[in-house]
Amino acid sequence: MRAMVANRGSRQLEPASRAVPEPGPGEVLLKVRACAVCRTDLHLVDGELPNAAYPVIPGHEIVGEMVACGSGVELPPAARLGVPWLGWTCGRCERCTGGEENLCEQARFTGCHLDGGYAEFAVADARYCLPIPDGIDDVHAAPLLCAGLIGHRALKMCGRPRRLGLYGFGAAAHLVAQIATRDGIHCYAFTRPGDARAEAFALELGCAWAGPSNQVAPSSLDAAIIFAPVGLLVPAALAAVRPGGIVVCGGIHMSDIPSFPYALLWGERTLRSVANLTRADGIEFMALAAAIGVMPQVEIFALGDANEALARLRRGELTGVAVLVP
Numbered sequence: 001m002r003a004m005v006a007n008r009g010s011r012q013l014e015p016a017s018r019a020v021p022e023p024g025p026g027e028v029l030l031k032v033r034a035c036a037v038c039r040t041d042l043h044l045v046d047g048e049l050p051n052a053a054y055p056v057i058p059g060h061e062i063v064g065e066m067v068a069c070g071s072g073v074e075l076p077p078a079a080r081l082g083v084p085w086l087g088w089t090c091g092r093c094e095r096c097t098g099g100e101e102n103l104c105e106q107a108r109f110t111g112c113h114l115d116g117g118y119a120e121f122a123v124a125d126a127r128y129c130l131p132i133p134d135g136i137d138d139v140h141a142a143p144l145l146c147a148g149l150i151g152h153r154a155l156k157m158c159g160r161p162r163r164l165g166l167y168g169f170g171a172a173a174h175l176v177a178q179i180a181t182r183d184g185i186h187c188y189a190f191t192r193p194g195d196a197r198a199e200a201f202a203l204e205l206g207c208a209w210a211g212p213s214n215q216v217a218p219s220s221l222d223a224a225i226i227f228a229p230v231g232l233l234v235p236a237a238l239a240a241v242r243p244g245g246i247v248v249c250g251g252i253h254m255s256d257i258p259s260f261p262y263a264l265l266w267g268e269r270t271l272r273s274v275a276n277l278t279r280a281d282g283i284e285f286m287a288l289a290a291a292i293g294v295m296p297q298v299e300i301f302a303l304g305d306a307n308e309a310l311a312r313l314r315r316g317e318l319t320g321v322a323v324l325v326p
Contacts, residue, residue: 001119001120005057015304027070035116036298036322038060040060056111057122059119060083061146062083062110063081063082064080083122086277087108100278102277103276136290142321144175148294151179155176157274158225164223166187167227169201169202169227170228171227173225174320188209189210190213192212223241244269252275
């Protein structure tokens with residue numbers, strides 16, 4: 001099979017020819033139909049995820065068709081499945097048994113510790129695969145498996161805000177905006193300074209305001225989600241939310257957060273992070289996405305053009321999500 005492989009220190013994916021993997025007990029072999037490109041993949045290629053198991057095939061937003069399975073798998077032939085970031089947990093620790101499998105210390109992640117979807121075929125643990133609703137096609141389902149899931153989990157952590165700030169208007173934020181505005185939440189999109197295209201995109205999706213992240217919010221916010229991996233935005237978001245407000249950091253990696261005066265946190269403001277997701281999150285969100293018609297904006301790339309997709313993501317040139325189609 002064809003694959004794009006991340007090697008330690010290369011900062012570029014290398015095209016490779018690999019044997020089609022064989023599924024073991026409890027595993028499925030998927031023919032990859034689509035795999036979305038996530039900013040976490042960029043962090044992986046850039047060597048910013050210290051525990052990654054290089055060499056590794058990136059990609060953790062996989063939609064595939066089951067073509068084979070190992071013993072113990074009870075799924076219908078040709079099942080269409082989604083493979084998210086959380087690829088395996090121990091199932092025995094206090095976190096796993098207490099409903100926090102996303103925090104399992106032994107967890108393995110797709111496209112980081114386990115080969116992912118930047119390939120023609122992928123093997124995955126059947127227990128951690130999600131059924132894809134019939135009403136969502138492959139290309140538009142792929143971004144829901146991380147950008148959508150993490151955005152959904154982050155939004156739930158915000159409580160019931162009336163005014164929500166979204167810092168970094170990319171893959172996750174443009175999906176959160178669709179859910180939030182439908183629920184009557186006023187969204188304020190903070191974009192990279194000078195990115196007029198992202199501002200226009202946010203307004204098209206129903207945001208009440210869009211402007212550069214170095215501007216002061218036009219209204220006091222009840223909550224804010226930071227998707228951009230920029231630590232400087234943490235004190236800015238804390239300053240933007242009202243007393244009692246919530247700031248959620250939605251990325252797996254972020255540059256260092258600068259020191260800030262205690263006054264920004266005081267007033268019972270909350271600062272927290274989102275770490276991974278649970279299978280329950282996935283089942284809940286995929287049903288919601290199908291029910292309300294969440295629709296990612298996508299740009300399709302061939303598998304061999306994965307480096308170009310990552311480069312455009314790095315430069316902030318994508319509106320929505322890049323999706324690789326083998």
